[in-house]
Amino acid sequence: MRYCVIALLLFLGTQTAVGDDARPAGLPERLTFNVSTGGQPPFTIVHDDGRVSGIFWDVLSAIAESYQVELTSIEVPPKRTESLLLSGHVDVTMRAREWVDDPQAFVFSDPVMMTRDAIFVHRDSDRKIDAIEDLGGTLLGRLGFHYPWLAERLQQEAVSLIPVQDQESMLRRLYHGGTRFTGAISNLHAGYWTLENAAWGDSIREAPIRLDEVGYRLMFPPRHQSLVPWINQELQRMKASGELDRIIRDYQ
Structure with missing residues (x-):
């Protein structure tokens, strides 16, 4: 510490x-x-x-x-x-x-x-993600983070969530995993900051889904x-x- x-x-x-x-x-x-x-x-x-x-x-x-x-x-x-x-x-x-x-x-x-969560996907993904109901498969998320908007999909077992320790490791895992993962949940600003500072950042893009902004x-x-x-x-x-x-x- x-x-x-x-x-x-x-x-x-x-x-x-x-x-x-x-x-x-x-x-x-x-x-x-x-x-x-x-x-x-x-x-x-x-x-x-x-x-x-x-x-x-x-x-x-x-x-x-x-x-x-x-x-x-x-x-x-x-x-x-x-x-x-x-x-x-x-x-x-x-x-x-x-x-x-x-x-x-x-x-x-x-x-x-103001900020919001976003779904980032591999550039080779052709999955349509315009709404929460479109989410399925395996998502990456941050260890210890809370995603209340995803709770219903998790309860329905339509989505499984793999927690990752830090932001850079999560998006790097998405990059190496390709389309094996549906995407990664990231704060919008933190996600773009990471991608702009990573050599592989242009291999990841934001999905069209728009989640609610929060203070x-x-x-x-x-x-x-x-x-x-x-x-x-x-x-x-x-x-x-x-x-x-x-x-x-x-x-x-």
Whole structure:
């Protein structure tokens, strides 16, 4: 497990700075952010030297700086994230409400961005996939990830799902497996990021099926409920100023 600590300096700009006397009461001095094991590009990217970047890291870093909060990263696998949030070992992670089995157990920020799942297929596949009802055979997915829109097809045993540890390995397995697999379930942005950075990326394409967009948010345990309005306030400021859009564009 690797940690990357940002020492946050006092921000003196008049638009975003919070002086010592104005600092909101009850804010934690430090937040531990789960960036996922190995990162989840382009949302979080863990570099070889331990540095962290990515859309959500940059956004939360800017928010933490404005409130003089120290931001620390931790890499936690998806299956352990929720329990570690509730036990106090992690303070915040990235998640959509729709991807959580029990969303009432957590508190969520406003959306940082909109995203959706997508089905990626091998370029040699001629299978028609325009709707969920078209899905059959064997799909690859991410270990520990939750796909509620696929639940009925799994219950009907129309689809079998093979979990894979990380994004790059999943799409690489689809590439080598050819048409043996129906496809791979990936977050849209993460899928394209991986394919654009892989030598074999042009062998994989997105299927025509369009799944619902969801708000990708910061998810906190209940102990940080009072923090969420301050997070939302900064998100609103970043949206209004164009700063949020600039961060997202940097990773496209």
